[in-house]
Amino acid sequence: MSTMLKYQERELKIVGTRPLRPDGVDKVTGRARFGADYNLPGQLIGKVLRSPHAHARIKSIDTSAAQALPGVKAVVTRDDFAEMPDEYAAVGELMINFRDVTRNMMAREKVLYDGHPLAAVAAVSEAVAREALALIKVEYEVLPHVIDVVEAMQPGAPLLHENQYTAGVKPKPDRPSNVAKRLEYARGDLAAGFNEADLIVEREFNTKPVHQGYIEPQACLASCSEDGQAELWTSTQGHFIVRAQCAKVLQMDVSKIRVTPTEIGGGFGGKNNIYSEALAIALSRKSHRPVKMVMTREEVFRATGPTSGANVKVRIGCTRDGKITAAEAELNFQAGAFPGSSVNQASMCAFTRYDLANVRVVGNDVTVNRPKVAAYRAPGAPIAVFGVESVIDEMAKKLGIDPIEFRLKNAAREGTQTYYGPKLGPIGYIQTLEQARAHPHYSAPLGPNQGRGIATGFWFNIGNETTCSLNLQEDGTLTLMLGTIDVAGGSRASMAMMVAEELGIEFESVRPFVGDTSTLGFNFLTAGSRGTFASGMACVIASRQVIEKLRQRVAKIREVPLEAVAWKDGHARPAGGNVAQFAPMSLAEIAKMAGKTGGTIAGHAEINAQGAGPGFGTHIVDVEVDKQTGSVKILRYTVVQDVGKAIHPAYVEGQLQGGAVQGIGWALNEEYVYGDDGVLQNPGFLDYRVPVASDLPFIDTVIVEVPNPNHPYGVRGCGEVPIIPPLAAIANAIENAIGLRLCQLPFSPPRVLKAIDDAAAAKG
């Protein structure tokens, strides 16, 4: 069967309504089981010894005293894991190299950041495990380190990887560098474009790494048997990906590892990778006991992936009537200790909201002595778009053109050729701009020290390998086994809604579950806003298979030709005309007779979903700047986004609101703070300040629905776009409020106050 089901406009009964999520009651009663809530008889507690240095060569590791401590059942170090060659695999939007995966989970030659694992122990209690860690002796040769991305790019900077030569540069450089890769996208004639420009604005921006900030620290429980079978319970966005990575680094058969995904307490891209999972299996393999490993919040901050901090240069030229003639950007992204930042995605997203003839984007992926970055909701895009949308705003202001009008003049639309590859299909960018302009928020009055900003965002959205099974039970109810993890957004509800819509039955008749890795074939992880698009496509395919089988059974029972049987409102009915008449049969009646008519009825989908529809959004924000303290208050916020189709509008609103607020945190407060010693100074929620309820107003949402032609219900995906615009929208609002263009994130009170004081001093 084709994996491409096209959009069909039709009357809907369930899709677009707001039923209650099937995981709701468990989550409000404390019954829902997250990673740390699983326990097994006889389990040990695993803990990790982490580097106190930003950069050091490991001269020796002596675990003998730890191993001798009563209650310690296993210790693992680099010696327990095989050397991995360079081998790349896709994990969400980002690529990983197994050589680096094995070194990130357990340092080999060097430690490369504060928090880098060196050893892990399993003991009868957490107290004994901690005591054992203190007995491990490590001899280091401390090396100079580099934290800042611009410094890391300089010749002579401390080198993290002595054999790393910048890829993407010809001829091959003769010296190693922290720049792992240089990439470039170009289209048209940049010089000619700038020559045509009446106005050119050039700015440099700097952003700090921010953490996904999921409230549930990473947690897993592994049990390995004497015959080499392993079971693993873990909080992850992709249990099949965890299985693949564990199998690789532990040199086990994929089929011998069974991974059960627990409820996941937030991920946002940060739970795409393995950290403790392979260590837990290795410790269990060595101790012959189950091993549970739960990170502390400090470990989460020090050793799991934040997103990149970056240095961004943007230069744009336009005519005096506001038509962009040339656009150029340089993006220098921190990759952390190993290559593989989101600079590629950022490069593609930087200008893809505009129809541009002359573009060039250069991206550099730079290793620094920080934890390896991980994906974070629309990885990289907010960073690049912060710079670009700030410059666009400044140009509109200089020309006296309304900022939405300026964007409309240059907006991408169906048929626009992107500079990174495809031509855009039907998209809703212009609709989001027009609806933002028409929204009462856009013309509401502002008070003193208040300002309004807008900014826009684009994200690709993706599809990939997707599996599901829809099993008709003997009473006519259905269970839906999904391979795509519900990372919180409510996809179990949305999937059951699409199945119920297809079959013409009640939402409550379909019970959705996420299966473990032994119940279904390989399914890609939940990333790239693919869940509702790809898993939804699979569910519709499985539903239509079930309907086909139901019609066949009824044709057999009623002794009529197949074409005489139509499926409508949960019943097999005569197709009409003069083919054949028969008494309709309900789903329950057919299910009851399934055994006698050929056996159990089920539908399956094993697809590689193609044709994800790009998403666009426009945000409006009002801020008030306190000139005495530098504090920026969000007064009002409106998100307008094209989602294709909102299967469950309340859960779509939740994505738009949650994403926008993560962007607000990124803009106003969040940052990794390192000391001169390369040690992270704020590994906790007290000093790494995510937005709290009292920081925020209600977040208004406007859902635009321009159907994706490549999905039966028109779904695009919606989770990532909303984190992209807030950084620039807030920068633009601050500029509108106090006349200062801030180019360094976050806009925390000390930084805003300094900008105000510096401007006053410059004025005299």
Place this chain on the structure above:
Amino acid sequence: MARHHVSATVNGDGVEFLCETGQTLLEALRDELRLTGTKEGCGTGDCGACSVMVDGRLVCSCLMLAVEAEGKSIQTIEGMAVGETLHPLQRKFIEHAALQCGICTPGILIAARSLLARNPNPTESEVRYWLAGNLCRCTGYHKIVEAVLDAAREMRGG
């Protein structure tokens, strides 16, 4: 080292458990009493996921030693619904889509219930400031605040 014997009341039931001197109430609830509905998000009192009531007072159970629970009455999320009947806050959280991943939800429900016990008619701003100690990373708080206000309205009989 000998473990301490603690007697307390949890959700109305008398309980006894043994704990280490340094063990927190959160650890005792989760590891000794197997009440895993109370969550650990930070262990330093910054996220509110471990919120419980101790003798009518809202506390972060990660900041209280288990031995301090001796003789105290503790309420956790597991005691919030009565039989098959969800507390209005629990119901409104589901109806308003005020939860996504759900890891912060038990702590927020406990905190919100303590707010409504003191102030049955809070303003939006009062709800936001009362819940400022409970971090949620998924929702942006919008639907949480709506759900609490709606539950308060229903509980007042309006």
